[in-house]
Amino acid sequence: MANPSTVTVPAPGRSVWDGGVSPMNASYGKLMMWFFLLSDAFTFSALLITYGLVRSSHHAYEGAVSAFKFSQAYWPIPEKVFASIPFFHNVNAPLVFVGLMTFILIMSSVTMVLAVEAGHRMDRRAVEKWMLWTIIGGLTFLSCQAWEWTHFIHGTHEGSAVAEGTTFFGANLRMNQYGPPDFAAFFFFITGFHGFHVFSGVMLNFLVFYNTVTGVYDRRGHYEMVEKVGLYWHFVDLVWVFVFTFFYLV
Amino acid sequence: MAHVDDAPQVTVLPPDTAKIKKLWTVAGILGLVTLLEFGIAFGVPHEMKDLRVWTFILMTIVKAAYIVGEFMHLRYEVKVLLWSILIPMVFVVWMLVAFVYEGMSISDVRP
Numbered sequence: 165m166a167n168p169s170t171v172t173v174p175a176p177g178r179s180v181w182d183g184g185v186s187p188m189n190a191s192y193g194k195l196m197m198w199f200f201l202l203s204d205a206f207t208f209s210a211l212l213i214t215y216g217l218v219r220s221s222h223h224a225y226e227g228a229v230s231a232f233k234f235s236q237a238y239w240p241i242p243e244k245v246f247a248s249i250p251f252f253h254n255v256n257a258p259l260v261f262v263g264l265m266t267f268i269l270i271m272s273s274v275t276m277v278l279a280v281e282a283g284h285r286m287d288r289r290a291v292e293k294w295m296l297w298t299i300i301g302g303l304t305f306l307s308c309q310a311w312e313w314t315h316f317i318h319g320t321h322e323g324s325a326v327a328e329g330t331t332f333f334g335a336n337l338r339m340n341q342y343g344p345p346d347f348a349a350f351f352f353f354i355t356g357f358h359g360f361h362v363f364s365g366v367m368l369n370f371l372v373f374y375n376t377v378t379g380v381y382d383r384r385g386h387y388e389m390v391e392k393v394g395l396y397w398h399f400v401d402l403v404w405v406f407v408f409t410f411f412y413l414v
Numbered sequence: 415m416a417h418v419d420d421a422p423q424v425t426v427l428p429p430d431t432a433k434i435k436k437l438w439t440v441a442g443i444l445g446l447v448t449l450l451e452f453g454i455a456f457g458v459p460h461e462m463k464d465l466r467v468w469t470f471i472l473m474t475i476v477k478a479a480y481i482v483g484e485f486m487h488l489r490y491e492v493k494v495l496l497w498s499i500l501i502p503m504v505f506v507v508w509m510l511v512a513f514v515y516e517g518m519s520i521s522d523v524r525p
Contacts, residue, residue: 188495220517285427
């Protein structure tokens with residue numbers, strides 16, 4: 165019997181086909197998060213592009229912007245629809261509230277990336293602090309969205325005439341005072357789908373925060389979970405950047 | 415005597431100030447571009463529709479590049495990973511072109 169220390173065994177992973185090689189130099193979890201996000205990007209693209217199709221298939225408003233009135237005959241100008249802010253009645257503030265929401269989400273993305281940076285340094289207290297700020301940012305965004313939806317559904321005081329000749333206030337999935345029925349349907353679908361992503365992101369952030377506080381990642385020896393959930397959270401911010409442009413600005 | 419300490423020995427490194435500064439710079443750029451979008455939304459008249467739309471799209475792509483490149487760290491990943499994420503996006507571009515073209519054709523025949 166040969167001495168075990170002198171036996172030569174072929175080293176595993178010598179050939180690229182033997183496994184144990186990571187050509188993308190990223191852990192399994194991170195890689196799978198990236199490809200999940202790619203598929204999620206397809207889903208959101210499909211929603212936004214279909215919005216583009218339906219919008220461009222409707223007539224655009226032709227007259228002067230200052231004289232704009234809601235009508236079923238053409239697609240509304242978004243800034244005329246989203247022109248309200250909480251606590252200020254009858255104040256015309258186009259896009260101000262949605263701009264604030266954009267700012268909140270960008271800020272929560274920054275606090276998230278700071279949590280990831282702190283995780284690289286194994287700094288538990290800093291991760292706790294930045295994760296908490298991220299969660300607060302996410303919850304604030306969701307609250308803003310709840311207000312925006314409520315306002316959109318209840319509508320303005322004037323309402324607007326619909327095809328049957330009656331006045332309709334606010335919006336549901338079949339009718340709305342702002343324009344063609346599809347307008348409200350897309351609003352609910354796109355911002356709703358994004359809002360659900362924010363919601364699940366807040367849940368995941370809370371899970372990471374909880375695990376950080378209880379020292380799970382200290383025992384594990386790394387804070388990679390913060391990075392993976394961070395990727396998801398940045399993606400949610402990324403989608404909002406596109407929703408903001410294509411639903412509210414254009 | 416028999417003090418059992420199962421707390422893991424963790425060495426906390428000092429903050430990487432250069433990196434943190436860079437992250438705040440990126441945040442500042444994102445905020446600035448958003449403000450600029452507001453400026454265009456209310457400064458450039460609606461009659462110049464094409465100019466508005468294309469500027470908005472360009473600025474959105476700039477913001478997206480900063481978020482994906484810096485915050486999601488994709489710029490610093492291995493090139494294979496970068497392209498595996500970016501190349502499939504050509505499907506999205508094609509879908510956009512095809513669908514919007516289709517939509518405009520429908521609008522031409524709509525009463």
